[in-house]
Amino acid sequence: MLTVGSLERPELLRRLREGLTLRTGPFAYRIHSRCAPVADGLATLYADFEVEAPGGIADFHVHVRPVRGPRRWWRPQVEFRLDQHSPFLPLPADHAFALLEWGMNWCLASQANHHLLFHAAVLEKNGECLVMPGDPGAGKSTLTAALMLSGWRLLSDEMAMIDRDNGLAVPLARPVSLKNRSIDIIRAFSPQAVLGEAARDTHKGTVSHLRASPASVAGRLIPVRPTQLLFPHWSAGAATRLTPVPKGEAFERLASHAFNYSLLGRLGFELTAALIDGCQCWDFGYSDLPDGLAALEGLRS
Structure with a gap:
């Protein structure tokens, strides 16, 4: 190859x-x-x-x-x-x-409308598949990078792609986009992190991209069924906390991150509902990255 x-x-x-x-x-x-x-x-x-x-x-x-x-x-x-x-x-x-x-x-x-598309990260480890939508400033990409560098397989940082035929998350495993303070946080978190040259003064501030792990690239053809839906939120000084989210609320919040939910119509509704039904749904608050990672390692469906 x-x-x-x-x-x-x-x-x-x-x-x-x-x-x-x-x-x-x-x-x-x-x-x-x-x-x-x-x-x-x-x-x-x-x-x-x-x-x-x-x-x-x-x-x-x-x-x-x-x-x-x-x-x-x-x-x-x-x-x-x-x-x-x-x-x-x-x-x-x-x-x-x-x-x-x-x-x-x-x-x-x-x-790519032959998939249901969400603005979300997707990672997998030992059969547990996390789907993490993220609002700007929520810490999604920082958390995604740290999870990947801790042994999770990256499927995607920006785009959760759900196969319309079987509901599985499809891997992309492209570089993780890091912004501003997140760049230095990830450099300090892992000396093995490989980052590209920073683009400064973009509309998102300073941007650098993190290389996907070899295991993530090697698994680029292996789809996985989502089992955990997390809405991450970083806040300075906050304790690490996983709080269950009712599935009706989780559906509404996830749909707000979709790129083509409305375009797919009934199929978009059915795929989103099936994803929610197959997942445990959580709000995830954290400030300390290692403590947050430890909490996510304990998730079991």
Whole structure:
């Protein structure tokens, strides 16, 4: 199997110029770019990921490229394109890899409607599968990163994908997006954490991405049934606490994090209801990361 990490840099750059087809879970992205931060980010964070043979079929054809005109030279900017569509405003050139990550998420959120999609992290260990929706500032990504670095298998940081046919969570295992203080927290938590270059002064502040663990990438084809639904919330000085959430309330809260619940109509309702029925549902408050991880290790369905 050819991986990103097995490509020498000249070959990686050549393939990106011509279109490098990267497989993440059930999807293949053909990535076109001449931007050095894109090559650097892929080499650091996607080293274990499979590269498809040239000429194969890709689900998404994406480009990260310099904008034309004066902005190519003066305060250079880059743009993301899916085919001929550009869903975002251009960003500074040194944000190119972060723009690729956001664009790849957008492709799934807007196009992958053969799955039920939630803005949530998904992890698995010993058959227990956590689905963790997160509001901004709730600490979802920090908790996700720490769990993965503690031996949990990452299925996804940003996108819970539920198979419409069997209700299983589908793995993606792409890098975990960390912001601001979370970057230093995770560096201190695990010296083994591999983080990419930080993109500063984005609309989310400073952003860096954490490499998915080898075990998470190795399990990229193994779906799992959700067993625990957690609504995490970090608060300074708070005691670690798991509080049961009534299933009716959990349904409403989870549906508010869905990308395509309304689009799927009755099927969206039935899939969400089945997910809730199969899970224990919790509010999870914490401030101390090791204490919080210990509490989650004790969850049993």
